Amino acid sequence: MSDVRDGAFPERKPWRHGAACVIAHFRLTPKSSKDAVEGVTSTSDGPAFQARVRAVPEHGAANEALEELVARWLNLPKRSVSLASGGKSRLKALRIAGEPEALDRLLQMKINEFQR
Template sequence: MSAPLRIRENGIDLFVRLTPKSSLDRLEGVETSADGRSHLKARVRAVPENGAANQALERLVAKTLGVPASSVSVVAGGTSRLKTVRIVGDPEALAQRVEALG
């Protein structure tokens, strides 16, 4: 299974499948979709209205990876369950932290 990320010059893009309105906020590991792409499963309590679930996802990813919340942003899939989250920082260190979640 491949890692659910793409290395960038100044960080990584993390591929996430988000489930809003969950009972708790958590990252649940990596899964592979039917088309063969890997993504990190995430659940947040926030509702998918006015970007609340995306903001909760950004905070959850920042806390889990130990980076400032300002370095995490949803850059694609704002209204979709499948999202791309950009994390600015040392790409190798971030990739290792993500792979440890799997």
């Protein structure tokens, strides 16, 4: 898995448009020393945001922590972010509710911040 924080961004985006939402892909590392979204990484399923949470992967705690982290990261209400798939996997798909074009611009802006 290669890290693409240094400007070598993938051709594909780590999200796709859905009905009144975007589906964003994350690679989650639980039991970390901090809660953070750290960049974009390549996975076997394509590009994904790299996220770390302090929570342990038991009883859905890490998934819930990821939802809360992404909501804070995007400055959205927590109810806007929910797990779409990957409940027991490191690779997660999160449904982010809202107008897809606006969310697309917001996520692209976040990717651009990783280049700085």
